[in-house]
Amino acid sequence: MASQSLPSNYHKVESPEDLQAKLSAALDKVSVLYFRTDWAEPCKTMDGVMLELAKRYEDVLFLSVEAEALPDISESFEVDAVPYFILLRGHTLLTRLSGAQPSVLSAALKSHASKPSALSASSQQPLAAKTIYQPDEKASGAASASGTVAAGGQGDVEESDEELAARCDKLMKQSDVVLFMKGDRETPRCGFSQKIVGILDSQKIDYSTFDILQDEGVRQKLKEINEWPTFPQLIIKGEFVGGLDVVKEMEESGELQEMLQG
Numbered sequence: 001m002a003s004q005s006l007p008s009n010y011h012k013v014e015s016p017e018d019l020q021a022k023l024s025a026a027l028d029k030v031s032v033l034y035f036r037t038d039w040a041e042p043c044k045t046m047d048g049v050m051l052e053l054a055k056r057y058e059d060v061l062f063l064s065v066e067a068e069a070l071p072d073i074s075e076s077f078e079v080d081a082v083p084y085f086i087l088l089r090g091h092t093l094l095t096r097l098s099g100a101q102p103s104v105l106s107a108a109l110k111s112h113a114s115k116p117s118a119l120s121a122s123s124q125q126p127l128a129a130k131t132i133y134q135p136d137e138k139a140s141g142a143a144s145a146s147g148t149v150a151a152g153g154q155g156d157v158e159e160s161d162e163e164l165a166a167r168c169d170k171l172m173k174q175s176d177v178v179l180f181m182k183g184d185r186e187t188p189r190c191g192f193s194q195k196i197v198g199i200l201d202s203q204k205i206d207y208s209t210f211d212i213l214q215d216e217g218v219r220q221k222l223k224e225i226n227e228w229p230t231f232p233q234l235i236i237k238g239e240f241v242g243g244l245d246v247v248k249e250m251e252e253s254g255e256l257q258e259m260l261q262g
């Protein structure tokens, strides 16, 4: 969408300095940072939602950030998937939301945009020290991850470490080829996951997926079990194979197909 047609309170962030300047010029305002990418399907929905909200809340600053093109900003806000939303009042974190949930975003905005600034800000957390647009900000604890993590798959029942490990083992064996990724096959929520899905699909491989964004326990436990700190993680016949870079190399050398036939 051409920037001329954006509402006057909606801007595309160009750089960390640009973000700093925009937030600093609106210290008493609520801002919504919207982390997006062009390829992520849910962002298309949220592009429209953001525009509608910008028209409805003229006093709120709406800032869209290209999550992959501006990795310094994404990392400083600990954005681990798209779409992702951070609500701020000035430099104070109000809340964070992961995923395309128009009604949740709208409700969060309604709640925060209607509160007087002094009252609201006093009960909120300051941003994490990592935040790049305010390098001399005092360390004050990591930003809350509320809203980013879904239930652990076990309802309210507490899961022991052994039970979690057993559940991971079962998940790794749910089919011959299992991809642990961010999002799912139709709607990947991270560029690395999107690329590995592309490789597996192009090779016409039959595989199931598990969205680790929906299960923080599995997300952390798999890193430990497979001794691999990131996602995607590809499992073939119950054995950990690798992440995107490894799978890409294996595809190029023909090893991936060989492994599936063997």
Ligand SMILES: N[C@@H](CCC(=O)N[C@@H](CS)C(=O)NCC(=O)O)C(=O)O
Pocket: 080, 182, 190, 192, 219, 229, 230, 231, 232, 243, 244, 245, 246
């Ligand atoms: N080069 C890696 C890239 C994967 C990567 O860096 N993933 C990050 C960002 S999506 C990750 O999973 N971080 C840990 C986490 O989010 O829990 C690969 O080959 O798979």
